[in-house]
Amino acid sequence: MKRALTPGTFDPITSGHLDVITRAAQMVDEVIVAVAASPKKRPLFALEERARLVREATAHLPNVRVEPFDDLLVDFAAKMDATVIIKGLRAITDFEYEFQMTAINYQLNQALETLFIMSPPQYMYLSSSIVRELASLGGDVSQFVPPCVARALAERFATA
DSSP states (O other), rough: OOOOEEEEEEETHHHHHHHHHHHHHHTTTTEEEEEOGGGGGSSSOOOOHHHHHHHHHHTTTTTTEEEEEEOOOOHHHHHOOOOEEEEEEOOOHHHHHHHHHHHHHHHHOOEEEEEEEEOOOOGTTTTHHHHHHHHHHTOOOOSSOOHHHHHHHHHHHHHH
């Protein structure tokens, strides 16, 4: 069985993330969406809340499951018996960072491959940070995120 990880902070999951996950699910037997704790990023949503939102957003994909993690990605991949990491690339700036991470991951585990999926044009400049900022200013984010995330952001910023 080919099992892949699609890692990220997903704070929150966007339509761009969902595109990568959906396309990854067409290539392998199982995709584990690995929701990273990422405390240094000071996420808006707690880890379990982010995992819940990703589960809701991917519920229609039968070969996708969601797992939160807070350890080294290569170690988590080994725990999950994943042999592939699948990442999305938006712009050239993503490539430079992801290229560095891939090189380090390869040094740590040469059996773990990394595949990249290019974002389609409508998602090339979409990011969680842009979505958070737009939502914090009362903007309509419904075209950029799954409905469950739009609701969660509206609730979060209504009480802020």
